[in-house]
Amino acid sequence: MSAFQSAYQEEQQRLQEVIVEIDRQLERLRGIPVYTGHDFTEQVLEAGREEKRQALAKSLPEPYFGRLDFQENGVGERKRLYIGKVGLDKEEAGEYPLVIDWRAPVASLFYSFTGGTEPASFEAPEGIIEGLVYLKRNVVIRKQILERVSDTYDRESGGPAVSDEFLVYRLGENKDHRLRDIVSTIQAEQDQIIRAARNTALIIQGVAGSGKTTVALHRLAYLLYQYKEQVSADKMIIFAPNLMFLDYISDVLPELGVGDIQQRTFADWAAEQLDIHVTSQDRLETMAQWFEGDPRLGTPDVDGHTSGRYKGSLELMKLIQTCVETLEAGALPGDDFSPWDGAVLPRETIAEWYFKEYRPYPLAKRKERVLTRIHRWVEMELKKSPSAAVMKERKKKAAQREKSYAGKWPKFEPLALYKMLFGAVKSSGLWPEELTSAIPDSVKSATRSDLKQNVVREEDLPGLLYFHCLLNDIASDQRFDHIVIDEAQDFSPFQVAVLDMYVRGHSFTILGDLSQGIHAYRGVHAWEEMSSLFSEENTAYYALTRSYRSTMEIIEFANRVLENGVRSDLLAVPVFRSGDAVRLIPYSDPAMREEDIKQAMRALLEKEYRTVAVLTRTLQEAKALHAALNPEWPELNLIDGSEQTYQGGLSILPVYLSKGFEFDAVVMADADTNHYADKAWDAKLMYVGCTRALHELWLLHGTHVPRYVDAEPSEIVAKGWPPA
Numbered sequence: 001m002s003a004f005q006s007a008y009q010e011e012q013q014r015l016q017e018v019i020v021e022i023d024r025q026l027e028r029l030r031g032i033p034v035y036t037g038h039d040f041t042e043q044v045l046e047a048g049r050e051e052k053r054q055a056l057a058k059s060l061p062e063p064y065f066g067r068l069d070f071q072e073n074g075v076g077e078r079k080r081l082y083i084g085k086v087g088l089d090k091e092e093a094g095e096y097p098l099v100i101d102w103r104a105p106v107a108s109l110f111y112s113f114t115g116g117t118e119p120a121s122f123e124a125p126e127g128i129i130e131g132l133v134y135l136k137r138n139v140v141i142r143k144q145i146l147e148r149v150s151d152t153y154d155r156e157s158g159g160p161a162v163s164d165e166f167l168v169y170r171l172g173e174n175k176d177h178r179l180r181d182i183v184s185t186i187q188a189e190q191d192q193i194i195r196a197a198r199n200t201a202l203i204i205q206g207v208a209g210s211g212k213t214t215v216a217l218h219r220l221a222y223l224l225y226q227y228k229e230q231v232s233a234d235k236m237i238i239f240a241p242n243l244m245f246l247d248y249i250s251d252v253l254p255e256l257g258v259g260d261i262q263q264r265t266f267a268d269w270a271a272e273q274l275d276i277h278v279t280s281q282d283r284l285e286t287m288a289q290w291f292e293g294d295p296r297l298g299t300p301d302v303d304g305h306t307s308g309r310y311k312g313s314l315e316l317m318k319l320i321q322t323c324v325e326t327l328e329a330g331a332l333p334g335d336d337f338s339p340w341d342g343a344v345l346p347r348e349t350i351a352e353w354y355f356k357e358y359r360p361y362p363l364a365k366r367k368e369r370v371l372t373r374i375h376r377w378v379e380m381e382l383k384k385s386p387s388a389a390v391m392k393e394r395k396k397k398a399a400q401r402e403k404s405y406a407g408k409w410p411k412f413e414p415l416a417l418y419k420m421l422f423g424a425v426k427s428s429g430l431w432p433e434e435l436t437s438a439i440p441d442s443v444k445s446a447t448r449s450d451l452k453q454n455v456v457r458e459e460d461l462p463g464l465l466y467f468h469c470l471l472n473d474i475a476s477d478q479r480f481d482h483i484v485i486d487e488a489q490d491f492s493p494f495q496v497a498v499l500d501m502y503v504r505g506h507s508f509t510i511l512g513d514l515s516q517g518i519h520a521y522r523g524v525h526a527w528e529e530m531s532s533l534f535s536e537e538n539t540a541y542y543a544l545t546r547s548y549r550s551t552m553e554i555i556e557f558a559n560r561v562l563e564n565g566v567r568s569d570l571l572a573v574p575v576f577r578s579g580d581a582v583r584l585i586p587y588s589d590p591a592m593r594e595e596d597i598k599q600a601m602r603a604l605l606e607k608e609y610r611t612v613a614v615l616t617r618t619l620q621e622a623k624a625l626h627a628a629l630n631p632e633w634p635e636l637n638l639i640d641g642s643e644q645t646y647q648g649g650l651s652i653l654p655v656y657l658s659k660g661f662e663f664d665a666v667v668m669a670d671a672d673t674n675h676y677a678d679k680a681w682d683a684k685l686m687y688v689g690c691t692r693a694l695h696e697l698w699l700l701h702g703t704h705v706p707r708y709v710d711a712e713p714s715e716i717v718a719k720g721w722p723p724a
């Protein structure tokens with residue numbers, strides 16, 4: 001019998017034993033009548049039983065995916081550890097677990113061990129545990145059937161490095177239309193991030209396809225497991241760019257057994273905090289402004305006076321802080337308060353309350369407290385009235401004067417103050433002219449005209465929210481235990497600084513890729529813009545350089561776009577997974593463009609890929625092309641940025657909307673100088689498009705391809721149509 005056969009049989013037998021054991025436990029638990037009474041202890045016991053029933057039922061089809069043979073130093077017995085999505089105990093106390101949860105400390109060895117004969121270690125609650133790894137084995141079980149056994153490390157064969165064989169097998173599969181969990185093949189560099197300590201702002205620069213989104217989701221599952229007592233799912237939030245992307249990633253957490261985590265866009269969440277409406281057209285209009293101009297001119301240049309950059313800057317944050325401080329100093333009306341003629345509450349007394357007694361409260365609360373206290377004082381004074389008639393008269397007068405006194409205070413309301421800041425309403429001398437003169441004129445006038453028409457844009461949200469935070473308390477039930485920001489290169493430092501006020505202990509996972517920074521008109525240009533928000537001990541930086549999505553050919557090709565077009569050194573290191581060369585196909589004639597694109601689609605669809613996308617440079621082109629292709633492929637989905645769900649299958653979309661997604665095969669339409677200018681931004685767009693492809697990438701183009709596209713035939717580039 002070959003070693004492989006014996007390994008297979010061994011695992012087959014073990015699988016049967018585990019299934020029998022799970023069935024037995026399930027049967028026993030299902031045999032216990034569900035408790036519905038009022039006894040608290042019984043209720044807790046029932047909840048525990050229900051949790052166990054669910055865990056057993058969930059694990060039954062695929063109880064585990066890996067095995068690690070490990071011998072702890074100084075402990076006689078070598079243990080076989082089976083690792084699965086759900087941990088399962090044997091029923092007999094003291095027995096070793098049937099399956100170990102992938103998040104448990106000992107399971108970290110399965111991921112962090114990279115091979116060799118040296119001892120390996122992991123951090124357990126009782127300290128560092130060291131020992132020898134003998135075997136790392138991946139198994140694929142589907143619906144209780146053992147489909148594959150793959151040893152990626154075996155000490156008996158001399159202790160080589162852990163091989164990528166199983167990973168490559170997994171990566172070679174066609175994907176369906178949703179992002180999936182990767183528990184069976186998490187890589188050591190990813191595991192480090194997943195298991196990083198909670199109270200730090202992690203900033204992760206990861207090349208396209210390095211698993212950033214996936215890793216962030218696994219990290220949440222890990223934090224919930226490791227810090228059960230301190231964090232809860234409903235106090236975690238993921239910010240992602242749009243609803244369609246949220247739909248695309250929405251299966252991963254339930255697969256990992258995690259529910260209830262909010263998944264939102266920043267705009268939605270912030271507007272809800274502020275209880276205001278943000279024009280839903282704004283996102284589409286902004287995209288149109290930046291991406292739908294004449295492509296030959298390339299994307300417009302950006303500087304500190306670009307509206308989104310300025311409104312996301314720490315400069316504006318500082319200005320707002322100064323404005324609120326100035327407001328605080330000048331808010332108290334200059335007069336004494338007189339509820340009726342002859343009665344006076346001196347300003348000094350009110351000032352004592354406002355500046356001293358209520359100082360610890362945020363501004364809006366302070367104003368409220370002072371006015372309530374004045375009202376109480378009035379009530380006391382009223383009691384001293386000589387008669388009921390006088391009292392009635394005074395009461396009426398006092399009510400009027402209290403109202404007019406309250407009116408002399410500024411409105412501590414974020415939108416009102418924000419309007420004042422940009423001159424959309426008069427500041428009534430609250431802020432000296434020179435304070436707001438720091439705002440660039442172009443930003444000021446455009447924002448003023450928007451605000452005068454009550455148009456609030458997404459880029460206004462950080463400023464508004466910051467006003468809100470400075471004026472009001474953030475209630476403890478509004479604070480998060482952890483915040484994930486995906487595609488963080490498109491976030492501004494100001495957004496993150498405001499979010500920091502909403503999270504306990506700077507507990508962030510911030511992930512992005514500067515090479516995909518196509519929204520540079522609002523996002524960061526260097527990670528220092530974000531890390532500078534935190535003190536050194538509160539932040540950690542990780543770089544993910546290995547890319548798992550695409551074949552070597554696609555990654556090498558995309559790397560050259562980056563090197564030549566962006567002069568970036570954030571290049572991806574591919575996993576050794578070879579596929580077809582990237583194909584560059586010139587249109588046979590400008591008039592044949594649509595026909596050629598159809599031809600490419602037919603050829604790729606013949607290969608039975610599950611997801612194929614045509615990426616155009618602009619939305620206009622996507623719409624026109626969709627109309628042309630639709631008769632032949634009625635199932636072709638046009639994605640224009642307004643959709644809430646992602647269908648998979650055949651898609652057509654502008655390249656700038658493809659960020660974050662992936663497709664088995666990608667056709668880049670119009671990959672030529674008429675559509676991609678010789679600018680870093682356009683090269684980034686091209687990079688984003690190319691890195692969406694898992695297995696196959698074709699670029700169809702007019703006469704000239706951009707300088708940064710490598711058109712020389714080689715092992716990674718093929719020219720023209722594939723041989724029939």
Ligand SMILES: Nc1ncnc2c1ncn2[C@@H]1O[C@H](COP(=O)(O)OP(=O)(O)OP(=O)(O)O)[C@@H](O)[C@H]1O
Pocket residue numbers: 167170171175179180181182185186187190206207208209210211212213214215513516548549659660661662691
């Ligand atoms: N360790 C892994 N094992 C198997 N597949 C992996 C692994 N890491 C990442 N992948 C796969 O690589 C692909 C890219 O992952 P993901 O979308 O999370 O990357 P990303 O860094 O967010 O990409 P991008 O920035 O390009 O949008 C996914 O199909 C994911 O399942």
